[in-house]
Amino acid sequence: MSFVFSKENLERIEALKSRYPSPKALLLPCLWMAQYQEGYISLDAIEVIGEVIDMPPMELYRVATFYTMFNLEPVGKYHIQLCKTLSCALRGKAQILAQLSNRLGIKPGESSQDGKYTLSQVECLGSCGTAPVMQINDRYYENLTPEKIDTILESLEEES
């Protein structure tokens, strides 16, 4: 197995064990730690987590595939997740998607060739009142317009 939890994450897992009734309750925190550490959750990571919390890897895999916030494939440095649900759809999601696709040269489900961007469409991000909404890594961008997309992408380019 090529996945190994970092020393810091192993310490966090040990500390969390005392707060939960059974090691299996650490399932979601462990999946998050693996994703933050590697950028995605590999099958190797699922095997390792299974050993750490004493859970069959297949059960872990079922949970990891149920939640769309877990990436089971590598993603770009900036993972753009655009909401495709009703409020966002009614408030211009299609134009936002077109702007993102045109600017980045990728379609939903694809990553840019330089590995910088991955574009995904996701279900409701829970911010319907500020639709259309997208999430890039851990940050929300709300009340989007095609012009705002240009500004956001330019600021990401300056950042990197």
Ligand code: FES
């Ligand atoms: S419908 Fe897009 S955030 Fe809820």
